[in-house]
Amino acid sequence: MSGIGPVEPAAPGGDPHPAPPIAEAPATGPAPETLTSRAGDPDSPGVYGRWAALPRRTRRTALTLAGAVAAIATGCSLLLSRPAPPASPPPPWPAQAVEVSYAGTTDLDGAANDGVFTFRIRVAAVRNTAVTVENIAQPYPALSLITSPRTPVTIRSGTSRDLTVRISVRHCSGIPLGVELPPLDVTLRNIRAIKDQTFLIGDAYANDLSAALRARCPAHRSRVPHTP
Template sequence: MAGIGPVEPEPPSSDGTPHAHTQSHADTLWSGSPNSLRSYERWAALPPRLRRTLQVLLVAAAVAGAYAYTALSTTPTAPSPTPWPSQVTFLHYEGSGPPDPHHPRAGTFRFTGSVRDAHPVTIRQVHAGLPGLNTHVTPALPLTVKGGTPKPLTVRISVHKCAALPPGFTLPHLDLGLRNRQAQQQHSYLFGGAYPRDLATYLHATCGPREGHSGPPRGPRTDLTWK
């Protein structure tokens, strides 16, 4: 058992010879070369405040080294780029709406706007895409659409000048102003099928049919001459 205290004399052995003194490493309280002993003495001779300061600096240097090694050994993950708003924004035609009693000469057309992206898209503008037409959108713009949460849009279209309308149009469209965290865009959404027919029906009722036709054309192409 190791201990600290004066060295006790050992009794002679049975044959009268002194014991050979041995000391194991387990009994050694301090071991080292003379250089290490001198280093310890120099460290012990330093003022306590200086020793604490040096200990703090050594710990800080070790932490900084570990952080630098982790930063260099870890490959940063590049953030995924945000797509352009027109790439993730979709507009679906739902059908014509009931007449607006406050605007009897206007036609109402119902759409659903959706976004297929984690970042929302703001619809800033909606235009009918034809000269001579005015548009009004409900709900009011700008309208922010989040991914997975489609928003209904009601577009009220009114004619302010029949003579300004083109003699014919193919695949009527809506021009939308879009914005997300990537960019702002003007994008045209083309429609076939029901929307061209419904729009042609409204324009016939408002500006009159093409000469020789009693009603709107049945196909997606509308070749019309307006009064």
């Protein structure tokens, strides 16, 4: 004889259908490194420990390279941030770069005989640029002028040079007797420009020129006024 009896309760804490155990996921790689140790390995030395374990020479070399890289980076940053230097000023005009002066006569007595008055002028390059004397002339048609050495003549920066000038009397008619300020017309050139400039080189030149002209043309008494 068979029958169905009451279902017996499960034992306390029991499960008639226990769930299967959950398997742990396998590790996919080493644990992340920290500054002091490696996860899962409390005896790992860490970054500082490995640095301290390096040979002293290796650490010194590494620090030297790091310092050099930092210095180069700082220098490049300063160069890039430094403002551009101001533009240099232009060179002076030729007349501003020279001084022209009278250096005396060489043969004042010869003017009475052959009508040639020989004197010297000194040209000094007083600025930071060389100057070339392209030509020297005078404004009176009755007179002619040549220089020795022949122009052009270049004067280096910071130096001076004496040029011999010969003025010849072509004819006595219209010569400028008693001129007060006889000019010299000088053409100058430097790296900036070429310019014509009139120079008044002083009373000594005016007196010597007047004496030479009167010695050559003693009978001539007319005076031609000078208009610079």
